[in-house]
Amino acid sequence: MNLKHDARAIAGQFQLAGEFLQAEPFGSGHINDTYRFTLATGSARSRFILQRLNTAVFQNPAAVMENIRRVTAHLAGKKARALTLIPARDGKSFHCDADGYWWRIFPFIEKTCAVDVVESPAQAFAAAQAFGNFQKLLEDLPAPRLHETIPDFHHTPKRMAALEKTIGADAQNRAASAKAEIEFALKNAAICSVLLDANLPERVTHNDTKMNNVLLDTATGEGVCVIDLDTVMPGLALYDFGDMVRSMTNPAAEGERDLAKVEMQFPLFEALLRGYLAGTGDFLTPAKKNLLPVSGQLITFELGLRFLTDFLAGDAYFKVRQSGENLDRCRAQFKLFESIRRQELAMRKLVAAI
Numbered sequence: 500m501n502l503k504h505d506a507r508a509i510a511g512q513f514q515l516a517g518e519f520l521q522a523e524p525f526g527s528g529h530i531n532d533t534y535r536f537t538l539a540t541g542s543a544r545s546r547f548i549l550q551r552l553n554t555a556v557f558q559n560p561a562a563v564m565e566n567i568r569r570v571t572a573h574l575a576g577k578k579a580r581a582l583t584l585i586p587a588r589d590g591k592s593f594h595c596d597a598d599g600y601w602w603r604i605f606p607f608i609e610k611t612c613a614v615d616v617v618e619s620p621a622q623a624f625a626a627a628q629a630f631g632n633f634q635k636l637l638e639d640l641p642a643p644r645l646h647e648t649i650p651d652f653h654h655t656p657k658r659m660a661a662l663e664k665t666i667g668a669d670a671q672n673r674a675a676s677a678k679a680e681i682e683f684a685l686k687n688a689a690i691c692s693v694l695l696d697a698n699l700p701e702r703v704t705h706n707d708t709k710m711n712n713v714l715l716d717t718a719t720g721e722g723v724c725v726i727d728l729d730t731v732m733p734g735l736a737l738y739d740f741g742d743m744v745r746s747m748t749n750p751a752a753e754g755e756r757d758l759a760k761v762e763m764q765f766p767l768f769e770a771l772l773r774g775y776l777a778g779t780g781d782f783l784t785p786a787k788k789n790l791l792p793v794s795g796q797l798i799t800f801e802l803g804l805r806f807l808t809d810f811l812a813g814d815a816y817f818k819v820r821q822s823g824e825n826l827d828r829c830r831a832q833f834k835l836f837e838s839i840r841r842q843e844l845a846m847r848k849l850v851a852a853i
């Protein structure tokens with residue numbers, strides 16, 4: 500296969516033994532370039548994930564890698580299943596190539612799969628339990644504070660300001676084709692500060708808790724390992740919960756064009772809520788009870804804003820296969836936001852009963 504990058508040469512920069520057999524693009528992440536490659540030692544085969552960090556998105560790659568090193572070491576110290584960084588030949592946790600790109604390698608975690616679209620309540624439970632447990636295990640991460648790898652990542656009012664600026668510039672002449680979505684965004688702006696206003700405690704959070712960022716056991720369906728650690732940093736636990744509501748309660752694809760299929764399914768919400776609580780081993784404080792139902796709305800709206808902004812800016816941030824994809828993704832998020840909002844009362848009742 501003709502790959503965009505020379506995976507064999509890059510893998511050669513890491514402390515790995517064996518004959519390089521082949522590599523292929525892997526997964527469906529929107530940010531990094533991910534490959535899976537195989538090494539042979541005699542008749543044994545071992546597989547690895549090779550990733551090029553997107554340095555347009557993560558502008559301080561050293562900070563990202565330092566966070567990942569600390570977080571994976573902490574998890575391993577607690578005997579939790581975690582990503583492992585393969586050291587480069589010079590002992591660092593990454594290799595910086597001649598073009599200035601940052602690469603890292605993790606062992607491929609076998610007998611697991613990452614699911615793009617949730618398929619059952621049991622899956623929502625398992626994924627949410629893994630993310631909840633991840634938060635719990637990182638509660639006592641020793642100082643210093645982790646780096647903010649993307650400053651203001653979930654600062655929704657700033658996301659709204661960025662959208663407004665992009666609409667004003669309309670550099671790609673796309674605003675006219677997104678008139679309804681722009682109006683929708685502006686009309687619902689009041690939700691943006693709902694978590695920031697609540698004075699919640701800072702925690703170590705994942706910040707990208709979507710379904711395909713947790714590996715599930717292919718045989719049992721249980722959560723095995725939380726992955727995609729680039730955005731692990733100080734944050735609010737409710738953003739993580741909200742992003743699970745967004746990605747684990749909707750049985751349609753993130754960019755589904757048939758909006759009739761995009762709905763929050765209540766049994767999936769209930770399963771994820773129970774899974775999250777089982778994972779954190781936590782009880783719900785009154786503040787959390789109050790805000791859990793709205794957190795899903797907020798993060799879904801925020802991601803809708805981000806997709807819309809990127810569509811208007813010419814698809815500079817999220818990977819797309821065709822030019823309208825970010826607008827499709829935005830429409831699906833806004834539809835899901837409305838569906839979650841419509842079910843707020845039922846969510847409140849369930850949360851109160853738990």
Ligand code: ADP
Pocket residue numbers: 525526527528529530531532533548582605606607608609612613711712714726727728
């Ligand atoms: P992105 O930031 O682009 O989303 P991810 O780190 O999430 O990149 O990786 C993309 C995909 O690669 C994941 O959704 C998952 O399918 C797969 N993946 C990543 N790391 C591993 C691993 N160590 N073992 C197995 N699969 C992995």
Ligand code: GN1
Pocket residue numbers: 527528529530531556706707709712727730753802
């Ligand atoms: C990106 O990297 P990936 O594909 O797991 C994005 C998230 C979005 C998500 C939407 C660093 O996640 O914030 O919620 O797409 N990651 C970054 O699918 O922006």
Ligand code: MG
Pocket residue numbers: 528529711712727
């Ligand atoms: Mg990912």
